[in-house]
Structure formats: C-alpha cells, structure tokens
Amino acid sequence: xxxxxxxxxxxxxxxxxxxxxxxxxxxxxxxxxxxxxxxxxxxxxxxxxxxxxxxxxxxxxxxxxxxxxxxxxxxxxxxxxxxxxxxxxxxxxxxxxxxxxxxxxxxxxxxxxxxxxxxxxxxxxxxxxxxxxxxxxxxxxxxxxxxxxxxxxxxxxxxxxxxxxxxxxxxxxxxxxxxxxxxxxxxxxxxxxxxxxxxxxxxxxxxxxxxxxxxxxxxxxxxxxxxxxxxxxxxxxxxxxxxxxxxxxxxxxxxxxxxxxxxxxxxxxxxx
Amino acid sequence: xxxxxxxxxxxxxxxxxxxxxxxxxxxxxxxxxxxxxxxxxxxxxxxxxxxxxxxxxxxxxxxxxxxxxxxxxxxxxxxxxxxxxxxxxxxxxxxxxxxxxxxxxxxxxxxxxxxxxxxxxxxxxxxxxxxxxxxxxxxxxxxxxxxxxxxxxxxxxxxxxxxxxxxxxxxxxxxxxxxxxxxxxxxxxxxxxxxxxxxxxxxxxxxxxxxxxxxxxxxxxxxxxxxxxxxxxxxxxxxxxxxxxxxxxxxxxxxxxxxxxxxxxxxxxxxxxxxxxxxxxxxxxxxxxxxxxxxxxxxxxxxxxxxxxxxxxxxx
Amino acid sequence: xxxxxxxxxxxxxxxxxxxxxxxxxxxxxxxxxxxxxxxxxxxxxxxxxxxxxxxxxxxxxxxxxxxxxxxxxxxxxxxxxxxxxxxxxxxxxxxxxxxxxxxxxxxxxxxxxxxxxxxxxxxxxxxxxxxxxxxxxxxxxxxxxxxxxxxxxxxxxxxxxxxxxxxxxxxxxxxxxxxxxxxxxxxxxxxxxxxxxxxxxxxxxxxxxxxxxxxxxxxxxxxxxxxxxx
Numbered sequence: 001x002x003x004x005x006x007x008x009x010x011x012x013x014x015x016x017x018x019x020x021x022x023x024x025x026x027x028x029x030x031x032x033x034x035x036x037x038x039x040x041x042x043x044x045x046x047x048x049x050x051x052x053x054x055x056x057x058x059x060x061x062x063x064x065x066x067x068x069x070x071x072x073x074x075x076x077x078x079x080x081x082x083x084x085x086x087x088x089x090x091x092x093x094x095x096x097x098x099x100x101x102x103x104x105x106x107x108x109x110x111x112x113x114x115x116x117x118x119x120x121x122x123x124x125x126x127x128x129x130x131x132x133x134x135x136x137x138x139x140x141x142x143x144x145x146x147x148x149x150x151x152x153x154x155x156x157x158x159x160x161x162x163x164x165x166x167x168x169x170x171x172x173x174x175x176x177x178x179x180x181x182x183x184x185x186x187x188x189x190x191x192x193x194x195x196x197x198x199x200x201x202x203x204x205x206x207x208x209x210x211x212x213x214x215x216x217x218x219x220x221x222x223x224x225x226x227x228x229x230x231x232x233x234x235x236x237x238x239x240x241x242x243x244x245x246x247x248x249x250x251x252x253x254x255x256x257x258x259x260x261x262x263x264x265x266x267x268x269x270x271x272x
Numbered sequence: 273x274x275x276x277x278x279x280x281x282x283x284x285x286x287x288x289x290x291x292x293x294x295x296x297x298x299x300x301x302x303x304x305x306x307x308x309x310x311x312x313x314x315x316x317x318x319x320x321x322x323x324x325x326x327x328x329x330x331x332x333x334x335x336x337x338x339x340x341x342x343x344x345x346x347x348x349x350x351x352x353x354x355x356x357x358x359x360x361x362x363x364x365x366x367x368x369x370x371x372x373x374x375x376x377x378x379x380x381x382x383x384x385x386x387x388x389x390x391x392x393x394x395x396x397x398x399x400x401x402x403x404x405x406x407x408x409x410x411x412x413x414x415x416x417x418x419x420x421x422x423x424x425x426x427x428x429x430x431x432x433x434x435x436x437x438x439x440x441x442x443x444x445x446x447x448x449x450x451x452x453x454x455x456x457x458x459x460x461x462x463x464x465x466x467x468x469x470x471x472x473x474x475x476x477x478x479x480x481x482x483x484x485x486x487x488x489x490x491x492x493x494x495x496x497x498x499x500x501x502x503x504x505x506x507x508x509x510x511x512x513x514x515x516x517x518x519x520x521x522x523x524x525x526x527x528x529x530x531x532x533x534x535x536x537x538x539x540x541x542x543x544x545x546x547x548x549x550x551x552x553x554x555x556x557x558x559x560x561x562x563x564x565x566x567x568x569x570x571x572x573x574x575x576x577x578x579x580x581x582x583x584x585x586x587x588x
Numbered sequence: 589x590x591x592x593x594x595x596x597x598x599x600x601x602x603x604x605x606x607x608x609x610x611x612x613x614x615x616x617x618x619x620x621x622x623x624x625x626x627x628x629x630x631x632x633x634x635x636x637x638x639x640x641x642x643x644x645x646x647x648x649x650x651x652x653x654x655x656x657x658x659x660x661x662x663x664x665x666x667x668x669x670x671x672x673x674x675x676x677x678x679x680x681x682x683x684x685x686x687x688x689x690x691x692x693x694x695x696x697x698x699x700x701x702x703x704x705x706x707x708x709x710x711x712x713x714x715x716x717x718x719x720x721x722x723x724x725x726x727x728x729x730x731x732x733x734x735x736x737x738x739x740x741x742x743x744x745x746x747x748x749x750x751x752x753x754x755x756x757x758x759x760x761x762x763x764x765x766x767x768x769x770x771x772x773x774x775x776x777x778x779x780x781x782x783x784x785x786x787x788x789x790x791x792x793x794x795x796x797x798x799x800x801x802x803x804x805x806x807x808x809x810x811x812x813x814x815x816x817x818x
Contacts, residue, residue, distance in 0.1 A: 098460070107455060109449075124459040222662070264664060268591075270591060
C-alpha cells in the first residue's frame with residue numbers, strides 16, 4: 001500500500017532543528033495490535049498544527065504520544081522517537097513528570113477538579129512546590145487572564161469550578177494547563193462539547209495563545225481546522241487498521257489544493 | 273384527512289382500548305399502593321411499638337446513670353451509650369484507613385495478583401458470620417491479653433465493616449471520570465497525589481455514604497462483641513478521666529484505661545437485659561431499643577444533611 | 589456517494605452556466621447577422637436580450653453565493669465554484685460586446701455599410717465556436733481540450749488584422765468614410781475581445797482541475813503558482 005506522504009518542501013526544509021517537536025517513525029502498539037504506524041510529523045514553534053481524519057484513525061492516540069499520556073494505558077507501547085527541542089522524550093530515563101509540565105493537555109470535555117476555581121488553577125504550581133500565597137495569587141491571575149477568564153471569575157475565585165458554564169469550564173481547564181507554563185499545548189477536540197459561541201471564543205483564544213505557545217489540536221471539525229490552524233496533518237487507517245499520516249502541509253494547501261486524493265475526498269466530504 | 277395504515281389498524285380498537293387502559297391503570301395503582309403499604313407498615317409498626325414500650329422508661333436518669341442493682345430505683349444505661357460511642361470510634365479508626373487504601377489499590381490495579389486477591393478476600397469476608405469474627409479476635413487478642421477490652425471489640429467490628437468500606441469506596445472511585453485523573457497526571461502530578469488530592473475528594477460523597485452504611489451496621493451488632501468487649505455496666509468515661517487527672521496519669525494512660533477495659537454497647541445491653549427475668553430489665557431493654565433506634569436514625573439524618581450541603585457547595 | 593444534494597446543485601449551476609453561454613453565443617451571432625442585414629429591429633431585440641443575460645448572470649451568482657455559504661466547499665469544489673463566479677463574469681462581458689455591436693448597428697441608422705461584411709461574420713463564427721467548445725470543456729472539466737483552444741485566438745487576431753488593413757485602405761482612399769470605417773473597426777474589436785475572453789475561460793478550466801493558475805499564451809509562458817512563495 002502506498003505510504004508516501006505528500007509534504008511540501010517548504011514545510012520540513014526550514015531547519016529541522018528549529019522544529020519545536022518532531023515525531024520520527026512512531027508506531028504505537030496495544031499489545032500486539034498496531035494502532036499507529038510509522039508516523040512522521042514536524043511541529044513548528046508558535047504555530048497551530050491540526051490533526052484531522054475520520055473517526056478511529058488514531059488522531060487522539062497520536063496526540064497523546066506528544067506528552068506520553070499513552071503510558072497510562074498499561075498495554076500501550078511506543079516505538080520511535082518523540083523529540084522535544086531536539087531531545088527524544090521517548091527514551092528510558094526521561095522524567096515524564098517534567099515532560100508533562102512542558103507539554104500540557106486540554107481535554108474534550110471540560111474536567112475541572114472538584115475544588116474552587118482558585119485551587120483548580122493553583123493545583124499545578126503547588127505540585128511544583130510553589131506555596132506562598134502571593135506567588136500563587138500572581139500565577140492564578142496571570143493564567144486566568146491568559147485564558148480570557150479573569151474578568152468573569154475574579155470575584156468568585158473561591159467558588160467551585162463546577163459553578164461555571166461549559167465554555168467557562170473549558171477556559172478554566174486551559175488556565176489550569178497554562179499555570180505550569182508549558183511550552184506546547186495539546187488540545188483534544190477542545191470545543192466539540194461546547195456551543196458555537198464558546199467554540200469561537202476558544203478558537204480566538206488559541207490564536208492569542210499561539211504567540212507564546214506551540215499548539216497541536218485534534219479536531220473532527222474540518223471548518224475549525226481550516227479556520228484556526230497553520231498546518232494540517234491528515235490521517236487515515238490502512239488495511240491493517242493502523243493509523244497513518246497521509247498528507248501534511250500548510251492548511252491553505254490542504255484545503256484548497258490537496259495532493260492526495262484521499263485528503264481531497266475527506267475535506268470535500270465525499271468520504272468520511 | 274387521510275389516515276395512515278397504522279392509524280387505521282389502531283382505530284378499530286380505540287374505544288375499547290381506552291376503557292381498558294383506564295381500568296388497568298386503576299387496578300395496577302391499587303395493587304402497587306397496597307403492596308407499598310404492606311412494605312411500609314412493618315417499619316412504622318416497629319417504630320411505633322418501640323416508642324410505646326420504651327417511651328415510659330426514658331428519663332434523664334436513663335441517659336446519665338450507670339446501672340443500679342435490681343430493686344433500686346433510678347439507674348440508667350450511660351455505660352452502654354458511652355461504650356457504643358467508644359466502639360464506634362475504635363472500629364472506624366481500625367477499619368477506615370486499611371479499607372480505603374485497599375480500595376484505592378484495587379480500583380487502580382484490578383488485574384494484578386494482589387488486586388484480585390483483595391477483591392476476592394473482601395467478598396469472602398462479607399459472608400463470614402459476625403460471631404466467627406468475634407471468635408477470631410477472641411483467640412487472637414482476648415486470650416493472650418487475658419481480658420476483654422473495648423479495642424478488641426472495636427477490631428472485631430472493624431473486620432465486619434471492612435468489606436462494605438472497601439466495596440463502596442472502590443465503586444465510588446470507579447465512578448470518578450477517568451479524565452479527571454488524566455487531567456491531574458497531565459499536569460505532572462504523581463499517582464499518589466492524584467489519588468489523594470483529586471480522586472478522593474471527587475469520590476468523597478459516595479465514600480462517606482459507604483462509611484455510614486458500615487458504621488450503622490456495626491453499631492447494631494451484638495455477636496462480635498460477645499467474646500471481645502463482653503460488657504461492663506460500670507463503665508463511665510467521665511469517671512475514668514477525672515480519676516486519671518487526679519492521680520496525675522499521662523494522657524496515653526488515660527486513653528489506655530478507656531479502651532482497655534470491657535465495655536458494653538447498646539445492642540449488647542439490650543440482648544442481656546431482654547433475657548433477664550426481671551420486669552425492670554425488660555422495660556429497660558425496650559428503652560435501650562428506643563435509644564439505639566434513635567441513635568442510628570440521627571446518624572443517618574445528620575449524614576444525609578451533610579452530604580446534601582456538600583453537594584450544594586460544590587454546585588456553587 | 590456522499591453529498592448527493594451538493595452534487596445535484598453543482599450540476600444545476602453548470603447547466604445554468606451553459607444556458608447563459610448559449611444566450612451569449614446567440615446574442616453575438618444575432619448582433620452580427622443583424623448588422624449584416626441592417627435589421628434595426630433585431631438589434632433592438634438584442635439590447636433587450638442583454639438585460640436577460642445580466643439577470644441570468646446575477647441569478648447564477650446568487651446560487652453560487654448560497655452554495656459557498658452553506659456547503660463549505662473545499663479543494664476542488666471551492667475552485668469550481670470560485671471559477672464559476674469568474675466565468676459568468678466573462679460571459680456577461682461578452683454579452684456586453686454583442687450589445688455594443690447592436691448599438692453600433694442602431695447608431696448607423698440609415699447609413700449603408702461601408703463594405704459587405706465577410707471577415708467580421710467569420711470572426712463572430714470562430715469566436716462563438718471557440719466559446720462553445722470552451723464551455724463544453726469547462727463543464728466536463730476536460731483540460732486537454734481546454735488547453736488547445738486558446739491557440740485558435742491567433743486566427744481571430746489574424747482576421748482582425750485583415751479587417752483593420754482593409755478598412756485602412758478605404759479610409760486612405762476616401763477620408764470621408766472614416767466614421768463608417770470606425771464603426772466597423774469597433775465591431776471587429778469587440779469580436780476580437782470575445783475570443784480573448786474565451787482564453788480566460790480555458791485557463792479557469794485548467795485551474796479547477798489542477799489548482800494551477802496558468803496563463804495559456806504561446807509567446808510569454810508566464811507560470812504563476814499560488815503556493816510558491818519567493
């Protein structure tokens with residue numbers, strides 16, 4: 001089966017060492033079953049990279065490889081290199097806790113902790129030993145401002161995280177992730193559980209955040225990928241039910257003139 | 273207006289069906305109502321009868337006096353009440369930490385040898401007769417110590433409580449959405465911190481319900497105490513403490529004296545009194561029944577109120 | 589096949605564009621025929637017909653806007669719909685050229701033609717034939733044919749030069765004929781522009797299929813690729 005990846009030269013040539021993260025020849029196995037096969041992808045710093053593809057093609061598995069969350073599944077096993085700032089984080093002896101601080105994650109359904117808004121955001125910093133009230137206050141305010149939530153919650157920081165609306169809860173989760181100052185933010189369908197207005201707010205937030213962070217999102221909403229991302233990676237399952245990278249290019253190209261027919265069929269809705 | 277085939281088919285029997293439906297409704301309502309009453313009546317009957325029989329014995333003395341020998345007026349069951357409280361506290365101390373920790377382990381590692389063993393063991397333990405537990409502690413502790421004690425009774429009760437605590441805690445932990453755990457791990461928290469700071473508070477409401485279930489059960493147990501706590505009608509914590517202070521005993525010594533003696537508990541007292549052929553004792557046993565019942569009821573009510581208020585606080 | 593409704597609507601738009609095309613073809617041929625026969629009533633009809641052409645163009649444009657808004661077209665679909673917008677614009681301009689010819693006819697009034705029309709009708713026939721084939725290639729996304737049509741523009745250009753020189757001869761010999769010569773030159777100019785615009789339609793057809801916007805000229809082969817940045 002053809003596994004050639006259509007990649008524009010511009011995209012990988014720009015000094016490989018300048019890529020924020022890279023994945024080289026990654027395969028993810030659940031026991032004997034190969035869920036992801038030979039994935040290669042380069043993530044540019046301060047850009048939004050979107051991963052799209054039909055359901056079940058392994059997008060989330062790929063996303064969770066970036067911060068080694070697949071390790072939580074006991075039967076999971078990853079072969080290949082996952083490179084952050086030039087270092088392979090899929091090697092033995094790597095401090096996974098530190099990886100997860102540097103590569104943060106926001107999930108599909110908002111999942112605030114059963115604590116106050118303040119404690120939700122302060123959870124991360126406290127993990128790393130920050131205890132003084134003033135320091136924590138500073139961090140909480142900064143993170144909530146970055147997540148465009150400060151004005152709405154500054155007078156009720158002690159209230160439970162659950163007292164917020166869905167869209168606000170998701171922004172709270174984003175603030176929580178930002179509080180530990182990650183370098184890369186992974187978002188797994190961050191707006192799929194939200195109403196359209198909240199979705200657009202999250203998208204705008206992403207475009208603001210990308211100035212300081214590198215963002216990778218998984219989305220099944222093509223229009224969102226088109227609106228929000230700079231680069232898009234198209235994935236699909238092969239005959240052995242393993243997810244593969246079909247095409248990776250600038251978003252403009254993927255959506256106006258994709259090179260691979262499978263990508264074309266998917267983005268025009270002829271298959272999916 | 274044209275009718276569909278379906279509408280045609282049902283139109284034929286519409287009238288008869290409507291009538292039939294109404295009749296069926298009434299019949300079923302009557303039967304269900306009757307059966308519900310049947311189920312509730314015993315509850316109210318028992319409560320009513322206990323109040324009736326026990327109400328007359330209840331007076332201030334009942335709660336504040338130790339037992340008096342037969343023939344003397346006054347006297348109460350203070351020793352029993354205090355004994356019950358001490359046993360409840362001890363059994364909680366003994367049962368809750370291991371129970372909760374075991375539940376955490378099993379919830380996280382259900383398929384390891386230890387996890388499987390814990391689950392299996394818990395299930396088996398749930399079926400062991402409570403008197404056997406008493407016997408077990410008797411052999412293990414009472415005989416070597418050469419005396420009965422509250423803490424032996426507490427241990428026996430704890431073993432009784434263990435399966436309930438482990439099971440409900442485990443179930444409640446499993447109900448916590450796994451994304452909460454992932455969010456915590458995703459921030460870089462180690463497993464233990466995640467369990468402690470995130471999973472536990474999230475499951476707390478349910479876990480507490482589990483504790484209460486277990487405690488309610490243990491308060492009402494008699495058999496495990498027969499060979500462990502035995503009973504002690506002259507037990508009074510107030511006296512022990514005052515005596516201890518006067519003779520300048522250390523705190524640990526005082527506590528030692530509190531837990532190292534035989535004690536009574538409400539159900540135990542009830543059992544003993546109800547068997548005695550003296551009318552005063554019989555009356556007192558009804559009084560104890562009333563106290564016990566009210567005790568358990570109030571524990572339930574307080575707990576419910578507390579859980580509700582926590583729930584409301586969480587909703588903001 | 590998914591998106592059946594969308595496919596049906598695309599087909600509908602293509603049919604409408606063909607219809608618009610045939611309205612324009614007819615308009616062009618009729619305008620030249622009316623000029624040949626000095627039929628002013630027919631010329632008047634063409635002016636009215638132009639209103640119908642404009643109306644049709646806006647209808648199609650409306651359909652296209654709705655499709656773009658509601659169907660979120662991507663890749664090929666997007667290029668197709670965007671190109672349709674471009675093409676109906678070209679067709680409408682060609683309709684204007686026919687209108688121009690009819691206007692000249694009317695302005696000439698009672699004046700006789702300077703000379704019997706021979707090359708001008710040939711230009712019209714050639715241009716309309718090119719247009720017809722270009723639209724067919726467009727609807728069928730046939731880039732082979734689309735690439736071959738623009739070169740025929742040379743024929744039309746050659747005819748134009750012929751007409752030009754012939755008219756110049758007339759004017760040199762008798763300067764009083766300059767007005768009538770001018771009118772005929774305008775007609776020829778309009779027809780030459782029609783053929784030029786056909787080339788644009790062919791380029792759009794290639795764009796739809798390949799995504800490359802290339803100018804198909806035989807002399808300067810300018811190659812512009814939208815995704816190659818310097």
